Amino acid sequence: MNAMAQYALLIDYEYxxxxxxxxxxxxxxxxxxxxxxxxxxxxxxxxxxGRVRIDYLPFFTQHCDLxxxxxxxxxxxxPACVKHCQARCMEFGPTTDFAARLRDSANVALFTHAPGR
Amino acid sequence: MDVLTSxxxxxxxxxxxxxxxxxxxxxxxxxxxxxxxxxxxxxxxxYSPPKKFNLAPFVLTERDRVYSPDRIRTPLKxxxxxxxxxxxxxxxxxxxxxxxxxxxALDLVAGEIERVQKRxxxxxxxxxxxxxxxxxxxxxxxxxxxxFFNLLGYTPVLDNPDSWEGWHWGATHTWGFYWRLGMPEPYxxxxxxxxxxxxxxxxxxxxxxxxxxxxxxxxAIWRQWLRDKGVRMIFIDPFHNYTAAAMGGKWxxxxxxxxxxxxxxxxxxxxxEDTYDQDYVRTRTVGFDAFRVYVLGADDGVPKTPQWAxxxxxxxxxxxxxxxxxxxxxxxxLAAGARGGEGGACRQAYGTEWARLMVLLQAMQGLGKPGVGxxxxxxxxxxxxxxxxxxxxxxxxxxxxxxxxxxxxxxxVPQRLYRPIVPDAILAPPIHWQGEGFCTRSLDxxxxxxxxxxxxxxxxxxxxxxxxxxxGTMTDTSKWLRMYQSPKLEFVVNQDCWWSAETGFADVxxxxxxxxxxxxxxxWGEPGGQSKAGGSGCNFRVVVRMKKCxxxxxxxxxxxxxxxxxxxxxxLEEDYTEGNSELDxxxxxxxxSDLPKFLSWEEFDRKGYYVINAPxxxxxxxxxxxxxxGRPCDTPDPGNPKRLTDTGHELGTxxxxxxxxxxxxxxxxxxxxxxxxxPHYLPSWEGHRSAAVARYPxxxxxxxxxxxxxxxxxxxxxxxxxxxxxxxxxxxxxxxPARIHPDxxxxxxxxxxxxxxxxxxxxxxxxxxxxxxxxxxxVVHAYVSSAKYDPVEPGNPNSPDRGxxxxxxxxxxxxxxxxxxxxxxxxxIELAKWNGTAP
Numbered sequence: 001m002n003a004m005a006q007y008a009l010l011i012d013y014e015y016x017x018x019x020x021x022x023x024x025x026x027x028x029x030x031x032x033x034x035x036x037x038x039x040x041x042x043x044x045x046x047x048x049x050g051r052v053r054i055d056y057l058p059f060f061t062q063h064c065d066l067x068x069x070x071x072x073x074x075x076x077x078x079p080a081c082v083k084h085c086q087a088r089c090m091e092f093g094p095t096t097d098f099a100a101r102l103r104d105s106a107n108v109a110l111f112t113h114a115p116g117r
Numbered sequence: 118m119d120v121l122t123s124x125x126x127x128x129x130x131x132x133x134x135x136x137x138x139x140x141x142x143x144x145x146x147x148x149x150x151x152x153x154x155x156x157x158x159x160x161x162x163x164y165s166p167p168k169k170f171n172l173a174p175f176v177l178t179e180r181d182r183v184y185s186p187d188r189i190r191t192p193l194k195x196x197x198x199x200x201x202x203x204x205x206x207x208x209x210x211x212x213x214x215x216x217x218x219x220x221x222a223l224d225l226v227a228g229e230i231e232r233v234q235k236r237x238x239x240x241x242x243x244x245x246x247x248x249x250x251x252x253x254x255x256x257x258x259x260x261x262x263x264x265f266f267n268l269l270g271y272t273p274v275l276d277n278p279d280s281w282e283g284w285h286w287g288a289t290h291t292w293g294f295y296w297r298l299g300m301p302e303p304y305x306x307x308x309x310x311x312x313x314x315x316x317x318x319x320x321x322x323x324x325x326x327x328x329x330x331x332x333x334x335x336x337a338i339w340r341q342w343l344r345d346k347g348v349r350m351i352f353i354d355p356f357h358n359y360t361a362a363a364m365g366g367k368w369x370x371x372x373x374x375x376x377x378x379x380x381x382x383x384x385x386x387x388x389x390e391d392t393y394d395q396d397y398v399r400t401r402t403v404g405f406d407a408f409r410v411y412v413l414g415a416d417d418g419v420p421k422t423p424q425w426a427x428x429x430x431x432x433x434x435x436x437x438x439x440x441x442x443x444x445x446x447x448x449x450x451l452a453a454g455a456r457g458g459e460g461g462a463c464r465q466a467y468g469t470e471w472a473r474l475m476v477l478l479q480a481m482q483g484l485g486k487p488g489v490g491x492x493x494x495x496x497x498x499x500x501x502x503x504x505x506x507x508x509x510x511x512x513x514x515x516x517x518x519x520x521x522x523x524x525x526x527x528x529x530v531p532q533r534l535y536r537p538i539v540p541d542a543i544l545a546p547p548i549h550w551q552g553e554g555f556c557t558r559s560l561d562x563x564x565x566x567x568x569x570x571x572x573x574x575x576x577x578x579x580x581x582x583x584x585x586x587x588x589g590t591m592t593d594t595s596k597w598l599r600m601y602q603s604p605k606l607e608f609v610v611n612q613d614c615w616w617s618a619e620t621g622f623a624d625v626x627x628x629x630x631x632x633x634x635x636x637x638x639x640x641w642g643e644p645g646g647q648s649k650a651g652g653s654g655c656n657f658r659v660v661v662r663m664k665k666c667x668x669x670x671x672x673x674x675x676x677x678x679x680x681x682x683x684x685x686x687x688x689l690e691e692d693y694t695e696g697n698s699e700l701d702x703x704x705x706x707x708x709x710s711d712l713p714k715f716l717s718w719e720e721f722d723r724k725g726y727y728v729i730n731a732p733x734x735x736x737x738x739x740x741x742x743x744x745x746x747g748r749p750c751d752t753p754d755p756g757n758p759k760r761l762t763d764t765g766h767e768l769g770t771x772x773x774x775x776x777x778x779x780x781x782x783x784x785x786x787x788x789x790x791x792x793x794x795x796p797h798y799l800p801s802w803e804g805h806r807s808a809a810v811a812r813y814p815x816x817x818x819x820x821x822x823x824x825x826x827x828x829x830x831x832x833x834x835x836x837x838x839x840x841x842x843x844x845x846x847x848x849x850x851x852x853x854p855a856r857i858h859p860d861x862x863x864x865x866x867x868x869x870x871x872x873x874x875x876x877x878x879x880x881x882x883x884x885x886x887x888x889x890x891x892x893x894x895x896v897v898h899a900y901v902s903s904a905k906y907d908p909v910e911p912g913n914p915n916s917p918d919r920g921x922x923x924x925x926x927x928x929x930x931x932x933x934x935x936x937x938x939x940x941x942x943x944x945x946i947e948l949a950k951w952n953g954t955a956p
Contacts, residue, residue, distance in 0.1 A: 017325055017337060017363040020824065020840045021174040027836045028141060028177055034835035035846070043842070045889060052890050054362035084144070086171050086334040087341075087363075 005112035008095040014107040015089040016056040022081035029080035038064035122725030124661035127173025128333035142179040144170040155499040155731040159311035166656035171334035178834035185833040189628035190671035192222035198624040211912025227686035229608040233579040239270030240574035247584035253637030260516035265680035267526040274534040275554030282938030284458035287469025290779040293769020296756030300458035302740040306497030309739040313488025315447035321460030323358035326823040329495030329654030331642040357891040370893035371430035374801035376462040380474035382426030386441035393481035404778025448488030457491040465942040466801040473796040485745030496654040502753040506710040510646020521705035532574035540600035585619030586828035589903040589922040593929030598914035618906035630669035637663035658729035791933035803943040813945035819901035828904035853921020855884035856898040872951040880925040881917035
């Protein structure tokens, strides 16, 4: 059994505006070619209460390494996606802290990463 | 590693350079102590922006754009162009190019300029830039480019007020503000809204997408504050736009072209239920009685009731009534475009009428009273307006007109062209139009008549294009392609950083470098001039020393350098440069500004930026509060000609008041003008009632794009092709999305991801189908501003385009008779699945 992932990304997608800044920031950070990215913003369109509604949710792919290299540089303690998020809907931190907060939140997603990644 | 500073159309940046190569671009890294965020206190809360510069998302792709494979690397000459023999203009757009050296290219260009001007006179040369160039005062179009051409003598092309046509040609006759091209002053409206507004009606406005033009994403948090505070939001737009998606709230989707009918029905509810501000209407407006007669139908027998509007707009009458009642009940802000005004509804047939009615509706609710304004939610944050730094809209911010130069060259040629009809002028002269483009000096300027060719002047023989993506931005744009193939244009130059839609139509192509490869200076977001304080959508005022981060790539040169070298060949170099390098001009702009009061040039140059913080104790002067309260104008709006005079309490209209019956149109409008003195609903000449509906039953709307700055960044930043709201990959090609309602798609057998052809008699454009309830039935949404023109059959202007230039489909007809504006959103099309082969 895996140990609990040490770090996680917390997404409060109530506030995501679908600007895709996290994607281009990730591509720049890792110098990924077009078509490759560590984070992808998905748009979900649905109807509720007779109205069109849209949710955006950033999720993380196998290309996400939590900006390991970037975070070892002195100035940068945050992954590029978190740093450049226009809506401030992403947070980076210890998984256990976030897990404790989940109980009080709505529209929140927690992404964890296997240790060593 | 060097860290250098620059500024873009979407925000200030720090550029990291290693071994002469840009390795990262990030939002400007400022010292924390330099940023003193303002605070607004409202409803027991303190609102203050984070210490951060929020770029427009595409700016994060800047590095990819600089090194794009689409860069023009060397000077080029069309292979079958021979200046001393066959010029073969018919092969423009399909012939290949061969590399030539700079000397050969510049000799050729200077030689052709000399030959044409000698033979036909200076007016035979015309030159045209795109609307927005790279940022920076020295390299900007009204600097490097216009200083050169004013010295040379040429036929300039007047710009039409493309993004705000109806406000320019219509609203100016209702509330003045012609010095702002019809849009309102923005001052301190965020504070006013946070304190007093309970409802915001976004009408044809998507600020999360258009970002207050240059202001990046800085205002996004304002709308979060407003929403979290409980301010209700209603969105009127045929497309459920991105602000609506982020904010929630009610969506009302009228048929395109019927917004004026919806506005009249709202007025009808207020008049019949007596829920408008009678005192304001009596004291601050003129002509209400005539408006009342028209709204109630006493003159034409048609009461403009919600039931009547429901037929036109396809919005239920009860929805209209409920909207009108809520609007009247609550302090309501009308957000009718990024600058308060703008919006796709003003870029359509008779768009003047909608814009005028927007002003009149708010006048009926006390425009200028607390919480009641016309404000787009993307400008009007607290700002230090006392410190002066020139911007491109200010004469002193341009090398062509600024006191930084000893000589201000005057173009001797009186002839003019007009942007939307340049191809008509070249292909089928003579042509006539009315209006001096941006009419910032008076209402009368809108009526100045022009003829091309002007008596005593020549037709255009030499066309010098700087940038160039009009197939994706203007209207009925295949005519530009036909123009390029006309033998009337003896010589065509294109100067640009990247291959864009028009590049491959030139005889000689000159490679310019990007702003990261030359020295410059600029303030983030501030256009100055007709958009004074437009930068108030940025949470911090920052002037950036735009550094030359890397050497010009490949064989490119800066625009200034290119013009200086052509000027040398024409004997104009000394007057052009006055011995100044670009860095010398940068320093001069710094010196004429207020910045030397705060820091030395050396410090500014070393640090790379200066933040002009809002003063700690500021006095809020909300836009038009002075007018509502009958006081002289107290806003820092230098363009207002009545400000600080005896008539300082008046608006810029003829009467000085808001005009339900336009006094200026009464005096100025010639016979046959289609702007009635009282604004009317006039069914579109290309809308749901047109005969053409039988063949082309769908309405295409093409608003300003979300993931590019007009055509900038599209095509040249490959990363953007990964964003499905921008382009969608299929079979190895990045297609432009067309958003189609499920019912319209089903009726045509179209499935999501199909390649579809959008067509009418003006052309055919291929897009990828996105099936969505976000557009109303009968409407197709595809953003304007594809930078990629990619004809299936190169060289044939009638070829289907794979690149997504939907502007090809839009009508060339002007808003109305005498109103020389673009009506991009009055466009009927049909759709079908494309069965051609993949590119």
